[in-house]
Amino acid sequence: MLKPLFFYICVLGVVSQLIGQKQYDYPFQNPSLDVEKRIDNLLSLMTLDEKINALSTNPSVPRLGIVGTSHVEGLHGLALGGPADWGGKDKEPLPTTTFPQAYGLGETWDVDLLKRVANAEGYETRYAWQKYKRGGLVVRAPNADLARDPRWGRTEESFGEDPFLTGQLTVAFVKGLQGENPKYWQTASLMKHFLANSNEDGRTYTSSDFSERLWREYYAVPFKMGIVEGGSRAYMAAYNKVNGVPAMVHPMLKNITQNEWGQNGIICTDGGAFKLLLSDHKYYPNKYLGAAATIKAGINQFLDEYVEAVYGAISNRYLTEADIDKELRGNYRVMIKLGLLDNSEANPYSKIGINSHENPWDSKTHKDLALEATEKSIVLLKNDTKLLPLQKNKIKRIAVIGERANQVLLDWYSGTPPYTVTPLQGIKEKVNETTEVLYAKNNADGKAVTIAKQADVVIVVVGNHPTCDAGWADCPVPSHGKESVDRQSLELEEEDLVKVVHQANPNTVVVLASSFPYTINWTQGHVPSIVHMTQNSQEMGYALANVLFGEYNPAGRLTQTWVKSITDLPPLMDYDITNNRTYMYFKGEPLYAFGYGLSYTTFEYSTVETNKTVLKKNDTLEVQVTIKNKGDYDGDEVVQLYVSYPNSKVTRPQKALKAFKRVHLTKGESKTVVLQLRAKDLEYWNKNKQQFVLESGEIELQIGSASNKIKLKKTININN
Numbered sequence: 001m002l003k004p005l006f007f008y009i010c011v012l013g014v015v016s017q018l019i020g021q022k023q024y025d026y027p028f029q030n031p032s033l034d035v036e037k038r039i040d041n042l043l044s045l046m047t048l049d050e051k052i053n054a055l056s057t058n059p060s061v062p063r064l065g066i067v068g069t070s071h072v073e074g075l076h077g078l079a080l081g082g083p084a085d086w087g088g089k090d091k092e093p094l095p096t097t098t099f100p101q102a103y104g105l106g107e108t109w110d111v112d113l114l115k116r117v118a119n120a121e122g123y124e125t126r127y128a129w130q131k132y133k134r135g136g137l138v139v140r141a142p143n144a145d146l147a148r149d150p151r152w153g154r155t156e157e158s159f160g161e162d163p164f165l166t167g168q169l170t171v172a173f174v175k176g177l178q179g180e181n182p183k184y185w186q187t188a189s190l191m192k193h194f195l196a197n198s199n200e201d202g203r204t205y206t207s208s209d210f211s212e213r214l215w216r217e218y219y220a221v222p223f224k225m226g227i228v229e230g231g232s233r234a235y236m237a238a239y240n241k242v243n244g245v246p247a248m249v250h251p252m253l254k255n256i257t258q259n260e261w262g263q264n265g266i267i268c269t270d271g272g273a274f275k276l277l278l279s280d281h282k283y284y285p286n287k288y289l290g291a292a293a294t295i296k297a298g299i300n301q302f303l304d305e306y307v308e309a310v311y312g313a314i315s316n317r318y319l320t321e322a323d324i325d326k327e328l329r330g331n332y333r334v335m336i337k338l339g340l341l342d343n344s345e346a347n348p349y350s351k352i353g354i355n356s357h358e359n360p361w362d363s364k365t366h367k368d369l370a371l372e373a374t375e376k377s378i379v380l381l382k383n384d385t386k387l388l389p390l391q392k393n394k395i396k397r398i399a400v401i402g403e404r405a406n407q408v409l410l411d412w413y414s415g416t417p418p419y420t421v422t423p424l425q426g427i428k429e430k431v432n433e434t435t436e437v438l439y440a441k442n443n444a445d446g447k448a449v450t451i452a453k454q455a456d457v458v459i460v461v462v463g464n465h466p467t468c469d470a471g472w473a474d475c476p477v478p479s480h481g482k483e484s485v486d487r488q489s490l491e492l493e494e495e496d497l498v499k500v501v502h503q504a505n506p507n508t509v510v511v512l513a514s515s516f517p518y519t520i521n522w523t524q525g526h527v528p529s530i531v532h533m534t535q536n537s538q539e540m541g542y543a544l545a546n547v548l549f550g551e552y553n554p555a556g557r558l559t560q561t562w563v564k565s566i567t568d569l570p571p572l573m574d575y576d577i578t579n580n581r582t583y584m585y586f587k588g589e590p591l592y593a594f595g596y597g598l599s600y601t602t603f604e605y606s607t608v609e610t611n612k613t614v615l616k617k618n619d620t621l622e623v624q625v626t627i628k629n630k631g632d633y634d635g636d637e638v639v640q641l642y643v644s645y646p647n648s649k650v651t652r653p654q655k656a657l658k659a660f661k662r663v664h665l666t667k668g669e670s671k672t673v674v675l676q677l678r679a680k681d682l683e684y685w686n687k688n689k690q691q692f693v694l695e696s697g698e699i700e701l702q703i704g705s706a707s708n709k710i711k712l713k714k715t716i717n718i719n720n
Contacts, residue, residue: 026064031342038341039332042066043325051324052310057138057268057301059331068335069129070136071190071268073413074177075102075143075157076117076536078124080135081416083467087134094134095359096124097366097538098410098417101466102143103515104377104534106159107556107597109638110662111172117373118142118176122187123352124360125177131353137338138188138234138266142173144222145197147516147560148581150490151572153200153481156411156466156515156534160559161582162594163218164657164681167225174230184347185337190234191226193270194257195219195247197238199572200486205280207241210575215242216685216692218577224261233265233334237299239273246281248273249290253298265334268301269294275304292318300327361418367539374533374543376636376662379556380598381530387507388529389550389600390457397436399455400424401448401501402494404463404513406439409535411466411515412483417538423461423511426541430549443500452504459548460501462494463513466535479518490519490566498523511544517562517592524591532556553600555636555662557706562592583707584653595640595657595706601631601667605711608703614717617694621677625703625712629665638662639673642702642710643682648695650684655702658682677701682718694720 024030028042042064046054050061060068072086073079079086081093099105099117108114121139128134146166147158159166170191179186196208196219210219226232235257237248245251248269257263277283277290284290291309294302296319313319332341339347360366380388390398400423408420428437438451452458466482468475473484481487492498492512499522502508509529512518523530531554533544546552561583563569568588570579578585583594604627611622625639641659645652659675682699683692696718704710 029342031344031346035333035336038336039329042332042341043328048321051321051328052307054328054331055295055300055302055306055310055324057303058136059328059335066335066341068340069138069338071138071140072125072135074121074125074139074141075413076100076105077415078121078128078135078139079413079415080128082410082414084412086415091134093416094128094132095361095418096128096415097121097361097370098415098536099370099373100377100537101156101411101515101534102159103147103156103559104537105373106166106169106559107379108373108376108662109165109557109660110376111168113373113376114169115172115176116369118173119179119186120360120366120369122177122179124366125187126349127353127356127360130350131356138190138334139177140190140192140236141177142170142189142191143193144170144191144226145193146219146222148198148575148577149569149572150517150560150563151481151487151566151569152198153486154198154483155481155560157413161561162559162657163221165559165660167222170222170226171230174226174232178231179349181348184339184349186349188234188266188334188338189226189230189232190236190266190268191223191232192236193238194223194235195238195242195252196575197240197247199240200481200484203239204276206573207244208575209243212687213685214575214577220256223257227257227261227263233263233330233337234268235263235266236268236270237273239270239276241281246277246283248277248299249283249293249297251297258298265330266301267298267330269299269303271303273304274302274306274309288312288316288318292323295319295323295327298327300330370537371539371543374537374539375546375552377533377556378543378547378554379532379558380554381512381532381592382524382527383529383598383600385528387457387509388548390548392431392435392549395431395435395456397438397455398427398431399438399440399451399458399505400427400461401440401452401458402461402497403441405459405461406441408538408540409466411536414536420538421541423459423541423544426543426545427459427548430545443497448497449500449504452501452508455505456507458501458505458508459511460498460508461511461513462492462498463535464515466515481516486572487516490517490563492518492520492523495520495522498527502527509548517560519563519565519591521564521591550600550633553633553635555597555599555638557595557597557638558592559594561586561590561594564589564591578651584656590708593706593708595638596708597638597706599631599633599635599637601629601633601635603637603665603705604628604630605703608701608712608714610714610716614719615677615679615682617679617720619679621679621716623659623675623677623701623703625673625675626670627665627673628670629667632667634664634666636662636664637705639675640704640706641675641677642704642707643677644700644702645695646700647697650695652684655707657707679718694718696720
């Protein structure tokens with residue numbers, strides 16, 4: 001009886017397998033099959049023409065029923081509209097939730113918040129793609145470049161100058177976009193721009209030059225964290241050269257990001273970069289050699305005209321079909337993670353938007369998130385006379401001054417928000433019904449001074465225009481900057497308006513709505529209260545009003561060193577940050593230090609304890625800091641842990657951020673904050689050994705509220 005039974009079991013197994021296979025026209029559609037085997041099958045079915053077409057930003061193969069996905073912009077919200085007409089100049093903009101600029105998101109110092117912001121953006125991206133057939137699922141965000149110099153025109157796109165902070169926020173943003181499902185992604189996070197891309201003037205031909213140690217310890221850190229810790233499997237190569245080699249053909253793409261870090265997805269060029277490889281960099285004698293080198297370097301998506309060049313490379317035998325196959329695998333690994341090669345019910349994102357009746361950007365949840373992100377991004381720079389928060393019951397007349405007060409300005413990578421609230425509108429809605437709100441755009445006719453004299457308090461809103469209110473590569477105002485234009489000045493042109501208003505009424509609050517630092521020395525020296533925020537948020541006015549009137553206690557922190565003078569900076573093209581650049585190496589006295597920001601309340605730091613006195617390789621140290629809110633307002637404190645290396649045998653930063661946490665304390669509350677210090681974050685790159693090394697010896701832990709506001713210190717030992 002055993003033999004017949006065994007026979008029937010075998011037959012049943014074969015029949016079941018055949019039935020299962022009949023569900024799919026091709027093996028690559030089977031979600032249960034190994035990913036690499038699915039790609040093997042797909043590539044075996046594709047023609048050479050289809051493979052070359054798949055080197056674009058949309059690897060669809062219509063003949064095989066493959067609907068791939070292209071890219072969308074998403075630095076601070078999905079962009080399907082906005083000043084750049086993302087999503088198509090011939091289409092109506094699709095409204096999407098619009099958060100503060102990335103520079104402002106960085107100033108929140110809130111990892112959890114950035115993850116939630118990115119997750120909401122990822123949801124809207126998937127929703128728009130599946131419900132409205134708009135956009136794509138590969139999101140060009142976050143920007144993991146480091147803002148090493150405030151003159152950089154795209155400072156607004158960066159989280160800041162510090163590699164650890166930027167790396168942590170990058171990881172959070174990547175995870176938020178991609179979601180928590182172990183098999184499928186909500187969207188794919190494509191980081192940009194790899195590597196050391198922080199000058200606009202000459203970016204298409206200049207070289208960013210620096211040491212191997214700075215490559216490993218500074219410029220590459222956020223990208224590495226985004227890949228290794230965040231799980232990103234897509235990034236964009238930069239326009240510039242890195243130590244003389246154009247980034248898009250640099251050996252680092254394969255040798256480091258793929259072979260060391262495990263990047264096995266999309267590596268794309270920047271827009272038009274392939275043509276610039278020949279015209280501006282003049283790196284190859286013809287486009288056929290350039291195309292072959294680009295693909296062999298690891299590029300598998302072109303944001304450029306490339307088809308003829310690739311065919312020519314094959315005809316000249318500079319490139320083979322096998323070379324293309326090898327790189328195309330990365331595109332389809334990403335498509336598989338997005339669930340685009342199968343119709344599996346296990347994909348939790350495949351039904352987003354299908355039967356929805358309310359657009360997510362119209363929901364209270366996303367509106368509240370935009371408000372929270374904007375409130376948390378606001379930095380209180382000065383409040384010496386405690387003019388803030390304003391007591392609205394004591395104000396009969398308030399003057400609001402400045403063109404920026406009646407604007408919410410969008411930047412080049414913004415979408416179209418469903419609504420906007422200007423600072424003027426937010427203030428009008430916040431004051432008592434009996435309070436009179438006066439407004440003047442400027443002082444051209446003396447109106448600003450007139451209403452300032454009539455008011456109990458004055459709010460002056462000043463700052464840059466994110467698109468310079470001008471055409472591409474044009475910024476008429478010297479202190480303004482954007483993509484393709486670096487700033488020529490750090491001085492605020494509107495500071496003269498601040499001066500005359502303050503002279504008319506000393507109860508003046510300056511709101512600096514800017515995408516980057518300014519040298520506001522006079523304002524800092526004379527005006528009693530100053531706050532900083534970025535443009536772009538749909539909730540800008542409500543968030544600002546909540547802070548001004550004390551309904552939200554500001555706790556944002558600066559993510560960049562604000563110098564007192566442009567002469568404090570090295571030349572823009574000096575990429576060696578050890579030459580007096582960033583808080584880690586700057587020898588001067590800043591106007592505002594990295595990590596700086598005030599509160600309406602005060603916090604006392606009392607004790608610091610560690611769970612061990614010796615930190616070993618691959619270990620983590622717990623640092624416990626006790627703080628107390630001793631003021632009259634509930635509020636957040638951003639506890640920052642810096643490390644210095646007093647006895648290091650190699651050049652180290654004066655101090656470097658290695659842990660931080662934003663925590664909320666009610667008035668009178670004490671809390672023990674636990675920070676995790678990882679040994680791997682203390683290693684330096686040993687060029688001779690070609691590896692990271694943990695140096696034995698003493699290090700000093702410095703805990704405080706800013707890089708120059710250290711409250712507690714403790715020495716521990718490192719044993720490698």
